[in-house]
Amino acid sequence: MEVYNEKVLYENPLLSLRIFQSQREDNLLINWHYHRELELLLVQSGSMEVFVEEDVFKLEAGDVAIIGANQLHRDRSSAERLDYIVLQFDLEQFFDHSTMPYMRYFTETNHPLSQVNYIFKENSSVKEDIGDCVREILSEATVKQTGYELAVNMLIKKILLLMLRNDKRKVLAEQExxxxxxxxxxxxxxxxxxxxxxxxxxxxxxxxxxxxxxxxxxxxxxxxxxxxxxxxxxxxxxxxxxxxxxxxxxxxxxxxxxxxxxxxxxxxxxxxxxxxxxxxxxxxxxxxxxx
Missing domain, CATH: 1.10.10.60 (Homeodomain-like)
Known part of the structure; x- marks a missing residue:
């Protein structure tokens, strides 16, 4: 099995993230790879399968999936046209003194972060809210209006907050x-x-x-x-x-x-x-x- 460590390049050094929109029209299977950044996928149209270690997530238009830091993954598109957004970000860079105590929820010490994907299947409103956040981040990063770094920072934290508050199974290892x-x-x-x-x-x-x-x-x-x-x-x-x-x-x-x-x-x-x-x-x- 060929596996490679993907080096994610950030466009803006003030923001430790990469976001882009991609299209594919062939039934392509991407090689196994991993990176230290968390990854969020949002399907705009078409469908794809995301393989994360032993799990498979089938995504269609409007669906989102999260992949944890350094989690081995690959994906396959269907024969129809696939349009999707990829958001990759370094989790540590979005926590400051006041929010640092919450980072432990996302450090994957007990469970891989991909296990919270159940939230998006069981709660369509959360899925839609996170999808909207991803689209807004793409828009902010593309237009680059003054202060867009602040907007992106807030949207990343909103995504994390939505997952934390809607994790009914307590996968994110809640403590008192x-x-x-x-x-x-x-x-x-x-x-x-x-x-x-x-x-x-x-x-x-x-x-x-x-x-x-x-x-x-x-x-x-x-x-x-x-x-x-x-x-x-x-x-x-x-x-x-x-x-x-x-x-x-x-x-x-x-x-x-x-x-x-x-x-x-x-x-x-x-x-x-x-x-x-x-x-x-x-x-x-x-x-x-x-x-």
């Missing part, structure tokens, strides 16, 4: 709101001390937990280890500094509490697939184009 309330002092502490070297031992006391219980509890509640979360928040802050302050890369590293340049570069590349300097050039160049 108590978890988020209990960790709120910890998340606030992290935001206030991003310039420092934050130790797990410090924050355990804020949550009134032992070290080992806190480590497990945080990972279960947030979907990231505490260290991963802190590094993620530091890199997000570094991105803002690179775009708003006239500082060298080493100064930015110092500002976010990552004075070791090798570690800073490694963490930055993990989340952006480029160096801090490359990120800065790319973003500022795009800003100049869209102004």
């Amino acid at each position: 709101d108590f978890d988020r309330v209990r960790l709120r002092p910890v998340l606030s502490f992290v935001e206030q001390h991003l310039t420092d070297r934050i130790q797990v031992e410090e924050v355990c006391k804020l949550a009134n937990m032992s070290y080992y219980y806190f480590v497990k509890y945080f990972k279960k509640s947030i979907g990231l280890s505490f260290t991963e979360y802190v590094n993620y928040r530091k890199i997000k802050w570094a991105e803002r500094i690179l775009l708003t302050k006239d500082l060298s890369v080493s100064e930015v590293g110092d500002r976010i509490g990552m004075p070791n340049m090798a570690h800073f570069y490694k963490m930055f590349k993990k989340y952006n697939d480029c160096s801090p300097k490359e990120f800065q050039k790319r973003m500022l160049a795009w800003g100049g184009r869209s102004s």
Whole structure:
């Protein structure tokens, strides 16, 4: 079986997504592939079969399907003309400090995200709402009016919210709101001390937990280890500094509490697939184009 890792190229570096409309007229079977982005398919006309590991989803006009990050998949169109929209996006980039606790619902630690496709079969209004969101994202990304990045960001979050609120089978591994309330002092502490070297031992006391219980509890509640979360928040802050302050890369590293340049570069590349300097050039160049 031939399998390939698809590299999804983003048109706008400010938005970690790709969306396009495609047409096919032959009975074509696409090879097995995967990518780190989530994928949403919306059929405009015609029909297709989507194979996701051991599941098969038959889609017709108006149907949508979601494929999880790194899920192996392929699709086949029928002999009739097929018109469909593909939306691919990096989930992590659409969560900020206030919404990060909800990312754990979509990290697929218990079930692959494709299992929520039952929602679209059982709830036609949700299917239509998500289809409308996908069309709006395509329109915004095509026309590119001022602030379209904000519109796309809101529409992505609306899609996630629709799935979360309509997951009657609890595939998205719901936990009590108590978890988020209990960790709120910890998340606030992290935001206030991003310039420092934050130790797990410090924050355990804020949550009134032992070290080992806190480590497990945080990972279960947030979907990231505490260290991963802190590094993620530091890199997000570094991105803002690179775009708003006239500082060298080493100064930015110092500002976010990552004075070791090798570690800073490694963490930055993990989340952006480029160096801090490359990120800065790319973003500022795009800003100049869209102004």
